[in-house]
Amino acid sequence: MVLQYRQLGRTGARISEIVLGAATFGELIDESAVRNLVDCAVDNGVNAIDTGDIYAQGRSEQLVGRAVARHRDRVLVSTKVGFRVGDAVTQHTPAGTAPPTAFDRWRQGVSPNDDGLSRLHIRAALEASLRRLGLDHIDLYQVHRWDPRTPIEETLTALSELVRAGKVRYIGCSEFAGWQLVKALWTGDRLGIENFATMQVAFNLIARGPEQEQIPACVDGGVGVLAYQPLAGGMLTGRYSYDRGPEQGSRMAARPMYRERYWNPEVFDLVDRLRAVAEASGRTLPELAIGWLLANPSVNAVLVGAETPAEFEQNLTVTRRPLEADELAAIAGALKLDGKDRTH
Numbered sequence: 001m002v003l004q005y006r007q008l009g010r011t012g013a014r015i016s017e018i019v020l021g022a023a024t025f026g027e028l029i030d031e032s033a034v035r036n037l038v039d040c041a042v043d044n045g046v047n048a049i050d051t052g053d054i055y056a057q058g059r060s061e062q063l064v065g066r067a068v069a070r071h072r073d074r075v076l077v078s079t080k081v082g083f084r085v086g087d088a089v090t091q092h093t094p095a096g097t098a099p100p101t102a103f104d105r106w107r108q109g110v111s112p113n114d115d116g117l118s119r120l121h122i123r124a125a126l127e128a129s130l131r132r133l134g135l136d137h138i139d140l141y142q143v144h145r146w147d148p149r150t151p152i153e154e155t156l157t158a159l160s161e162l163v164r165a166g167k168v169r170y171i172g173c174s175e176f177a178g179w180q181l182v183k184a185l186w187t188g189d190r191l192g193i194e195n196f197a198t199m200q201v202a203f204n205l206i207a208r209g210p211e212q213e214q215i216p217a218c219v220d221g222g223v224g225v226l227a228y229q230p231l232a233g234g235m236l237t238g239r240y241s242y243d244r245g246p247e248q249g250s251r252m253a254a255r256p257m258y259r260e261r262y263w264n265p266e267v268f269d270l271v272d273r274l275r276a277v278a279e280a281s282g283r284t285l286p287e288l289a290i291g292w293l294l295a296n297p298s299v300n301a302v303l304v305g306a307e308t309p310a311e312f313e314q315n316l317t318v319t320r321r322p323l324e325a326d327e328l329a330a331i332a333g334a335l336k337l338d339g340k341d342r343t344h
Helices: 031-043 055-071 102-107 119-133 152-164 178-191 214-221 232-237 256-262 265-281 285-294 309-315 325-336
Strands: 005-007 014-016 018-021 048-050 076-081 138-143 168-174 196-202 224-228 299-304
Touching (some): 005 299, 055 076, 076 119, 119 152, 138 152, 178 196, 196 214, 232 265, 265 325, 285 299
Parallel strands (some): 018 048, 048 076, 196 224
């Protein structure tokens, strides 16, 4: 079996079941490696690349734009808006909320309108993303988080204006709570304007919280689920040891939020059980993790990052031999033995 293409939510567009994730481009991966990865992804049938305006403080978009230029007629480019470009990861506050040091930042030249989902910020951020990407339009423009400061009516209207202007093809969101997504969909329908086609959720064999509300809300509203962190920041590669800690230069070391979420003895025990399932099936742990997501009918696509073409191709292996029913049953058994309800 080869790579499959699925409908992008309720739209007529089709997206490869694997999307190349660019969150580490310009941070952990340099331009030469990015170009090789993009070429590898396209050669293997991947037709979508996902980045964000804040990744590597804007450098990810720049590298994606240059690498995708010769593939533009076949590749969908998605990016995100909501946080302030230029901030470090530790400086990101929930979209639309002022950090405690807002006045200090003002004295440093940072405007309180440099983040959030107001019409003001969305329009400015879109133009900046287009410049960095070197594109005349973005295929999927996603709001990075819910903005409690801005009415959803303003956000959706601003995004709809961009679609009508031809600068955006489809719009999506990321990590909305179930009620937030439902409110957005209801608002868009009430106003008769553009609405979210997709939602990104952090979803994997360890973090199954989206099964509780987010994914059911997406299914009910016809919103495509884009699963990111499929390997739990590298935890589901089996590369880490709890006693030694994450090695320098790894994604786990570079992302404190990954360690907070995944680095504990219970998770390592679960990874050991899943590794045993993988070995019994003649699979790798990443095959098991990605294959489990692809077998979920609610998932449109899985966002997969990599550092080298060889690593990326290894992550595609399961698309050519999807998990069998007995393998999925063995995974379910390992999850039940976990002793923790990770759907919350």
